[in-house]
Amino acid sequence: MSVVHLFEAAAGTYDQARRRLVPCFDDFYGTAVEVSAPVLRTALAEGRTPEVLDLGAGTGLLSSLVGAAVPGARITLLDAAPAMLEIAARHLTAQGVPHAVEVADLADPLPTARYDAVVTALAVHHLDDAGKRALYQRIYDVLRSGGVFVNAEQVAGPTPELDRRYAEVWLAQITALGSDRAEIDAAHLRMAYDRPAPVAAQCAWLTEAGFTDVDCYFKSWRFAVFAGHRPPH
Numbered sequence: 001m002s003v004v005h006l007f008e009a010a011a012g013t014y015d016q017a018r019r020r021l022v023p024c025f026d027d028f029y030g031t032a033v034e035v036s037a038p039v040l041r042t043a044l045a046e047g048r049t050p051e052v053l054d055l056g057a058g059t060g061l062l063s064s065l066v067g068a069a070v071p072g073a074r075i076t077l078l079d080a081a082p083a084m085l086e087i088a089a090r091h092l093t094a095q096g097v098p099h100a101v102e103v104a105d106l107a108d109p110l111p112t113a114r115y116d117a118v119v120t121a122l123a124v125h126h127l128d129d130a131g132k133r134a135l136y137q138r139i140y141d142v143l144r145s146g147g148v149f150v151n152a153e154q155v156a157g158p159t160p161e162l163d164r165r166y167a168e169v170w171l172a173q174i175t176a177l178g179s180d181r182a183e184i185d186a187a188h189l190r191m192a193y194d195r196p197a198p199v200a201a202q203c204a205w206l207t208e209a210g211f212t213d214v215d216c217y218f219k220s221w222r223f224a225v226f227a228g229h230r231p232p233h
């Protein structure tokens with residue numbers, strides 16, 4: 001059983017648990033949208049259709065928010081779980097967001113198009129650190145000049161003690177928000193596959209890949225939003 005199979009099996013109930021399992025949901029996803037939207041609006045102002053790639057898009061939560069913030073953006077949603085993408089396509093069709101879905105692994109070559117923004121939420125931590133670094137380089141390569149990469153991610157603490165605190169605080173927060181035993185156990189089962197890395201290391205990998213203006217824009221315990229830009233010509 002891989003983590004993708006677990007998401008595939010849980011696709012039908014995925015959305016309803018999100019606001020409990022991501023206690024800072026609005027700030028977390030909202031920041032990712034805020035960081036990516038200006039680049040997309042610039043594309044619109046230049047008379048182009050902004051192209052967005054959402055990696056590990058799942059049921060399309062982030063795509064849907066980006067689509068609502070920048071009407072006219074076209075979004076390609078990539079994920080290895082077809083059942084998650086089916087739900088995403090339904091949501092985006094209902095919302096009237098132009099989109100395409102692609103069933104693929106994050107370790108596969110990325111689509112060959114050029115993107116104004118590559119966004120991702122809670123997905124890259126499923127790769128090992130070498131896989132994350134390689135992915136960041138491939139993302140840089142598919143971005144247009146001036147494009148932005150935004151990762152809204154579950155991160156590791158910078159020390160084992162802080163990582164332990166992150167886990168403790170998360171459990172207390174989701175319990176307070178009403179997660180029951182079954183929901184917590186299912187989340188822990190999926191999280192057994194997680195390979196999160198600290199924010200500082202990931203920002204360094206973005207810089208190493210060529211990104212500039214790399215920054216962490218939001219952080220609440222294990223949830224962080226960091227980003228970088230592909231420099232203009």
Ligand SMILES: C[S@@+](CC[C@H](N)C(=O)[O-])C[C@H]1O[C@@H](n2cnc3c(N)ncnc32)[C@H](O)[C@@H]1O
Nearest residue numbers: 007056057058061080081105106121122123126
């Ligand atoms: C926690 S969900 C996040 C979904 C969505 N981005 C969101 O914010 O709700 C993680 C997603 O990553 C996908 N995923 C995990 N590992 C993957 C891989 N190696 N290749 C492609 N997709 C992967 C899963 O299928 C799942 O849909």
